[in-house]
Amino acid sequence: MRLKRGSVAVVGAAESDLGLVAPHTSPLDLMAQGTIRALEDAGLKLSDVDGLFAAATQVRMGPMALAEYLRIKPRFFDGTIIGGSSFMTHVAHAQAAIEHGLCEVAVIAYGSTQRSVSRAAASPREYNYYESPYRPILPISAYAMAAARHMHQFGTTREQLAEVAVAARKWALMNPKAWEKEPLTIEQVLNARMVSYPFTVRDCCLVVDGGGAIVLTSAARAKSLKKKPAYVLGVGEALSHATISNMPDLTVTAAAESGPKAFAMAKLEPADVDMLSLYDAFTITPILFLEDLGFCPKGEAGRFVSDGAIAPGGKLPVNTSGGGLSYCHPGMYGLLVMIEAIRQVRGECGERQVPDCKVALAHGNGGVLSSQCTVIFGSEDAL
Amino acid sequence: MQSLAEASPLGTYLEHLKKGELAYQVTGDGKPVFFPRAVAPVTGGKLDWRVSKGLGTVYSTTVVYYKGEAPLNVSLIDMDEGFRLMSRVEDIDAMNVKIGMRVKFRVHPGDEKQPPYPVFTPEAAK
Numbered sequence: 140m141r142l143k144r145g146s147v148a149v150v151g152a153a154e155s156d157l158g159l160v161a162p163h164t165s166p167l168d169l170m171a172q173g174t175i176r177a178l179e180d181a182g183l184k185l186s187d188v189d190g191l192f193a194a195a196t197q198v199r200m201g202p203m204a205l206a207e208y209l210r211i212k213p214r215f216f217d218g219t220i221i222g223g224s225s226f227m228t229h230v231a232h233a234q235a236a237i238e239h240g241l242c243e244v245a246v247i248a249y250g251s252t253q254r255s256v257s258r259a260a261a262s263p264r265e266y267n268y269y270e271s272p273y274r275p276i277l278p279i280s281a282y283a284m285a286a287a288r289h290m291h292q293f294g295t296t297r298e299q300l301a302e303v304a305v306a307a308r309k310w311a312l313m314n315p316k317a318w319e320k321e322p323l324t325i326e327q328v329l330n331a332r333m334v335s336y337p338f339t340v341r342d343c344c345l346v347v348d349g350g351g352a353i354v355l356t357s358a359a360r361a362k363s364l365k366k367k368p369a370y371v372l373g374v375g376e377a378l379s380h381a382t383i384s385n386m387p388d389l390t391v392t393a394a395a396e397s398g399p400k401a402f403a404m405a406k407l408e409p410a411d412v413d414m415l416s417l418y419d420a421f422t423i424t425p426i427l428f429l430e431d432l433g434f435c436p437k438g439e440a441g442r443f444v445s446d447g448a449i450a451p452g453g454k455l456p457v458n459t460s461g462g463g464l465s466y467c468h469p470g471m472y473g474l475l476v477m478i479e480a481i482r483q484v485r486g487e488c489g490e491r492q493v494p495d496c497k498v499a500l501a502h503g504n505g506g507v508l509s510s511q512c513t514v515i516f517g518s519e520d521a522l
Numbered sequence: 523m524q525s526l527a528e529a530s531p532l533g534t535y536l537e538h539l540k541k542g543e544l545a546y547q548v549t550g551d552g553k554p555v556f557f558p559r560a561v562a563p564v565t566g567g568k569l570d571w572r573v574s575k576g577l578g579t580v581y582s583t584t585v586v587y588y589k590g591e592a593p594l595n596v597s598l599i600d601m602d603e604g605f606r607l608m609s610r611v612e613d614i615d616a617m618n619v620k621i622g623m624r625v626k627f628r629v630h631p632g633d634e635k636q637p638p639y640p641v642f643t644p645e646a647a648k
Contacts, residue, residue: 272630273608273639275584275586276586276588280584283584284596285582287582287583288581335585335587335596336587337584384598389581
């Protein structure tokens with residue numbers, strides 16, 4: 140049994156308030172706000188929701204807590220939590236549930252107040268005897284070691300990593316919702332405070348509050364709703380490890396499994412993709428994902444992103460929202476990764492809109508390059 | 523299968539460390555396994571303990587900067603027996619730890635909160 144290309148669509152998408160929210164705002168307040176905004180976007184009501192998906196580091200039992208808050212009784216629910224890619228997994232699981240008639244209108248929600256309460260409080264690390272004594276700053280040091288290995292094997296440079304941050308900033312300046320409002324140069328990235336070599340603080344994602352929700356339903360029902368549907372053409376999920384000590388090759392992620400699965404289901408290939416929304420927790424991650432998803436050969440993405448290739452006006456639009464590096468990163472950013480891809484396919488991105496965007500790929504990453512999940516969205520023209 | 527009421531994988535590992543030994547496990551067909559487990563990965567079969575010769579190569583490395591502290595090395599070490607672990611290379615400036623460097627195991631005694639753990643020094647050092 141396989142999921143069917145285009146059987147479901149995203150019909151509503153919205154962020155909660157982002158950035159820094161008022162004292163005592165809870166992650167559930169943000170989830171609920173995102174849910175109601177996404178339902179309004181779709182032209183649906185809370186009483187239409189019969190599938191509920193939620194994950195948050197501050198809410199251990201997401202679907203239960205959100206169902207209580209909203210006082211709804213979903214027929215189907217799932218709180219899979221595998222880090223930032225949790226929500227891509229929820230899309231795949233929601234699609235399966237909708238295809239099998241287990242629910243018809245599914246909400247996927249997220250919320251975090253990590254800027255307000257601190258990252259340490261929002262995402263406390265589990266003690267691990269085999270890693271904790273060495274005091275890596277996790278997850279940063281894990282990604283830093285992946286970057287160091289990529290630099291060693293393929294000659295990738297810190298300047299090429301910085302290109303990713305600079306491109307993200309240029310896109311962010313076209314997104315009114317982006318946290319960062321000032322231009323950024325390669326020199327500024329390189330000369331910023333070193334956190335875990337080779338990463339300065341500008342190689343690392345933002346630490347802000349935020350959340351949101353998306354609404355999925357069957358393709359048949361999507362046609363009668365308010366907005367142009369963003370069809371789910373392909374999904375792929377893969378796990379490779381939980382701790383960085385156990386990642387087989389630090390230069391190859393399981394996106395090399397999730398991507399081909401998603402492309403096979405979508406009956407598409409990388410050349411068909413009009414824009415990419417890649418989880419940029421750190422500047423190395425879009426580099427790894429461009430390679431592992433098939434947009435350039437292994438080892439080449441440092442050179443691929445050079446000279447503004449993924450910035451506005453470049454050859455391949457990547458992270459047009461400004462990404463986790465410059466737009467918003469509340470901790471598990473995958474939901475917002477998808478929201479930008481959905482908006483591009485709907486043609487709602489204003490100044491930063493990719494012309495004639497029919498196919499957008501959203502790729503989620505979780506843990507320490509541990510979980511990789513790919514979702515390919517398409518407009519009606521791509522069906 | 524060993525009873526977990528009698529001994530745990532980490533407990534056995536720590537007993538070796540207290541004797542100055544870096545222990546790891548092997549599967550029935552001789553594949554090295556690390557971290558220590560109660561059952562073999564993939565097959566679910568039995569695991570046997572071995573003691574490493576203590577020599578390895580830096581697979582990747584980073585330098586962590588904590589406010590008000592000296593830069594701290596964190597590395598992944600590939601042991602000659604074919605398993606990998608996270609550790610720290612000591613007796614050398616953190617920024618001078620390089621991928622490919624040969625390193626040698628020793629025991630860090632830990633403290634009241636932390637049981638002993640393996641660290642490394644450059645093999646070339648005295």
